[in-house]
Amino acid sequence: MERGANLVAAVVLADGSMIVAGLLFGLFRRRVPKLPVKIYLLFLIPIAVDGLTQLFGLRTSSWWLRTLTGALFGMATVWLAYPYVQESMDQTRRDTERKLNLETVLPHAKILP
Numbered sequence: 001m002e003r004g005a006n007l008v009a010a011v012v013l014a015d016g017s018m019i020v021a022g023l024l025f026g027l028f029r030r031r032v033p034k035l036p037v038k039i040y041l042l043f044l045i046p047i048a049v050d051g052l053t054q055l056f057g058l059r060t061s062s063w064w065l066r067t068l069t070g071a072l073f074g075m076a077t078v079w080l081a082y083p084y085v086q087e088s089m090d091q092t093r094r095d096t097e098r099k100l101n102l103e104t105v106l107p108h109a110k111i112l113p
Contacts, residue, residue, distance in 0.1 A: 017071035021078035029086055035079040043076030
């Protein structure tokens with residue numbers, strides 16, 4: 001039972017890192033550059049090594065190592081994905097504002113895509 005509890009705790013803490021990274025992105029979104037995919041792949045190396053060596057029985061992973069590698073993975077995933085989500089939301093906002101402005105100025109005009 002202890003192994004299962006450790007795994008659950010590690011997953012909860014790794015998910016917590018994604019929440020923290022998301023909040024930090026919200027604060028610094030305009031100053032954070034997009035994470036290149038090549039750098040993202042570097043962030044995946046620790047979790048891959050930890051998981052694969054555990055899977056093939058080369059060693060037993062510890063709770064702290066799983067938490068650390070999961071947190072790195074979670075934060076890197078947020079850093080990779082959130083700038084693209086932000087870019088898409090910005091474009092949606094601009095499109096909506098443009099359409100609303102056109103409807104206000106020309107209420108009977110047909111809006112072209």
